[in-house]
Amino acid sequence: MKNVDEAREAPTGAPQEELGTGERSTRNRVARSILDHGPSTVAELAGRLGLTQAAVRRHLDALVADTVVQAREQRVYGARTRGRPAKVFALTDCGRDAFDQSYDKLAVDALRWIQERFGGDEAVVAFARARIAEQAAAYRRAIEAADPERRTEALAKALSADGYAATARSAPPPQRGEQLCQHHCPVAHAAEKFPQLCEAETEIFSELLGTHVQRLATIAHGDGVCTTFIPKAPPAAKASEISKTTHNASASTAGRNPA
Template identity: 85%
Template sequence: MKNVGETRETPAGAPQEEFATGERSTRNRVARSILDHGPSTVAELAGRLGLTQAAVRRHLDALVADNVVQPREQRVYGARTRGRPAKVFALTDCGRDAFDQSYDKLAMDALRWIAEHGGGDEAVVAFARARIAAQARAYRAAIEGAAPEERTEALAKALSADGYAAMARSAPPPHRGEQLCQHHCPVAHVAEQFPQLCEAETEVFSQLLGTHVQRLATIAHGDGVCTTFIPKAPPQDAGAPHTAGRAAPAPTAPKTSKTTHNASASTAGRNPA
């Protein structure tokens, strides 16, 4: 599980780092106990963890502030006794996500089953395209509301809203164009096994921006950032009509990139030997 919460105060004489580590460890134990045993009262947590109720309340306050747990009234089955029902603390969706989940394995198992029983690679490609097409509706609306020179930035903002931590920046000289950089990929582990997800995404970027785009790097194949090059149309030159409308050459990928800089929409996400 990821560490949850932060230290808010340090008792006198306790080294800051040592105290903070102990606080996080105990807080994780409190959250883990709720995960293992379900919604729990302060008294139940204190008994299971060997802590005082005051200490449990302090950790619960921090976990509530961090949206890891939430208080609720305890459900009573049968006849109610006198007095207010005891308050229990349950994990939020955010709190559950802080623990290791098997979503990646489930997704890979599902795609592998589709490939083996539902039509091979073509079925996986169809799934990948349908998945990104559903996301692309919001992206298209954002792009259509932006000026032509601001469309890459609009796409980056729309991607960030979906958790991709994206940004747009100018491509390094002498290349004419922009780079769309995604610093996070929610499906990187699955895309490592099924590059069709990256390929479908690249195709959609091309469709949304109305130009050929080139994938330079992907997190799924060991690069630090997913980087896509969006060329800028060259100026019209009456003396050289044969070059009009052609995409500008792609810049080379960052030095840390393992992905070929020549990747097109048909090979995006793959990591050639």
């Protein structure tokens, strides 16, 4: 809801009302007014925005349907007057998230503070590993409950539940294995400044899947998708040999973009 256009003046001299494609713009103004002034009645919104109450109700109905605002009874302080309490409309958490937020800057500032006060890069690495380890408990349960050949798919579903919009697919030839693709990264802006977040994530993927993995691309580095290559499981005779190199291989490629 950024760069919202101003409502146009109706040619008849009626209150300012949306014309043609201005519906979405006016709806954004209604939500913005609630953000700026707090829970509001239809009459209050109409007065602030120069709209008819009927128009405000129509936009509020659409915003409620989109879970941007919710209706509730107005709080009354002191003696309650006769009649039904006025209904006010307030933003939901989803509605607030649609406006500018400072979460990314807060995360970067917090990581920089950790870096400067508690041991430099090693402190950031420790934080990144602790963070992903806590998340990984659910991932581990999902993988352990899956058939061996569907472990990557199970990990993708678990990641999607955390907002990563992940999928699993066969890797293109000549590679023999799978690609874990994360189409969204909730911490991409922080990871751009602190790649330790990507490195810790890659390490935990290797640990959970029991094989070395290779990060091919990351959203934090400007790619459209975070892509991790998971090689096909080796023959049983070679499994123990591969496991010895798991940690080193994953650590050496974690969070990197091959040129």
